[in-house]
Amino acid sequence: MRRFSKCRSSVRRRKKRTADYAMQEMHDHGVSPWPEARQSAGETEESEEAMTPYQRHREKWKGCERCSLYRGRRSVVLCRGKLPCDVLFVGEAPGVSEDVLGRPFVGPAGKLLDEIVERALDGQYDYAITNLVACIPKAVPPVVVNKRTDDFDVDITRKGKWGNPFRIGPDGSRSEVLGKYAGWLPEQDALLKSLPELSGKLLGCVCVPLACHGNVLLRAWYKHVGADKLSEPPEESIKACAPRLRELIAIAKPRVLVRVGRLATKHCKFPVGVSCIDVIHPAAILRMDVSQQGLAVQRCVAAIEAALDDL
Ligand code: SF4
Numbered sequence: 164m165r166r167f168s169k170c171r172s173s174v175r176r177r178k179k180r181t182a183d184y185a186m187q188e189m190h191d192h193g194v195s196p197w198p199e200a201r202q203s204a205g206e207t208e209e210s211e212e213a214m215t216p217y218q219r220h221r222e223k224w225k226g227c228e229r230c231s232l233y234r235g236r237r238s239v240v241l242c243r244g245k246l247p248c249d250v251l252f253v254g255e256a257p258g259v260s261e262d263v264l265g266r267p268f269v270g271p272a273g274k275l276l277d278e279i280v281e282r283a284l285d286g287q288y289d290y291a292i293t294n295l296v297a298c299i300p301k302a303v304p305p306v307v308v309n310k311r312t313d314d315f316d317v318d319i320t321r322k323g324k325w326g327n328p329f330r331i332g333p334d335g336s337r338s339e340v341l342g343k344y345a346g347w348l349p350e351q352d353a354l355l356k357s358l359p360e361l362s363g364k365l366l367g368c369v370c371v372p373l374a375c376h377g378n379v380l381l382r383a384w385y386k387h388v389g390a391d392k393l394s395e396p397p398e399e400s401i402k403a404c405a406p407r408l409r410e411l412i413a414i415a416k417p418r419v420l421v422r423v424g425r426l427a428t429k430h431c432k433f434p435v436g437v438s439c440i441d442v443i444h445p446a447a448i449l450r451m452d453v454s455q456q457g458l459a460v461q462r463c464v465a466a467i468e469a470a471l472d473d474l
Contacts, residue, residue, distance in 0.1 A: 230403035231363035235301035238265035244291030251417035262299040275445035283467035303363035307377030315367025327376035
């Protein structure tokens with residue numbers, strides 16, 4: 164039914180969107196259709212006015228440092244596909260391939276998502292893909308700084324849970340106190356479990372440049388977390404990136420929003436009037452037994468088709 168009900172209005176809409184997309188693709192490949200937009204640094208107001216909404220979006224977010232994920236990224240991974248679109252897919256976070264190539268869902272899970280999209284949309288609907296966060300959630304080591312002279316994210320003085328309970332003086336010299344802390348920390352299960360919280364953070368103490376228990380914390384972080392490991396995006400990053408996602412949804416103006424994966428279901432709000440469905444993340448499908456993968460893909464395809472049929 165859906166296939167035969169698409170008629171001239173659909174063709175007209177597609178032509179318009181193809182033009183939009185051509186502009187976007189030119190931009191993606193570093194070719195600007197607007198001479199003004201090629202002006203460097205001291206851009207004029209005119210050049211900004213000549214940009215498409217998506218180009219302005221890219222300019223706004225390309226250097227974002229709103230959360231600590233910026234410290235581990237190569238690229239700010241915003242969106243791929245056509246804008247505006249009928250269907251917007253929102254996943255969770257860029258992985259390694261996405262970080263390198265600067266485009267969402269381009270690794271193995273992305274290939275599977277493309278297959279699902281192709282089967283469900285059958286070339287009749289425009290679509291775009293983005294994520295809850297635009298930067299790879301990679302474990303970046305914390306850095307210990309002096310809170311009196313430097314900006315910091317986490318206070319590791321005795322005021323909070325990361326403080327050293329042993330004091331210079333009553334508990335010995337600086338090196339003795341650090342030795343006691345190094346012996347005490349491995350027995351603190353709650354603190355060890357919380358170490359991922361410190362990833363990418365600036366730890367503020369009052370000792371640097373002198374030896375400090377922050378260095379002991381840093382060694383524990385390497386042992387229990389480890390640099391470059393991928394993790395789920397932390398909630399604070401999802402919140403920090405929410406305005407970017409809202410902005411992209413406003414540009415995309417989707418009729419159907421597909422939340423891909425558990426985290427997207429939990430955190431992605433959808434605008435009034437937009438149909439929203441949830442599908443399993445393709446990465447989770449790839450982790451299933453091969454005998455179950457076909458059924459999982461078919462369920463995703465059927466859910467998306469049903470949402471489109473209801474439009
Ligand atoms: S708010 Fe988004 S774009 Fe900005 S640093 Fe965090 S994840 Fe990256």
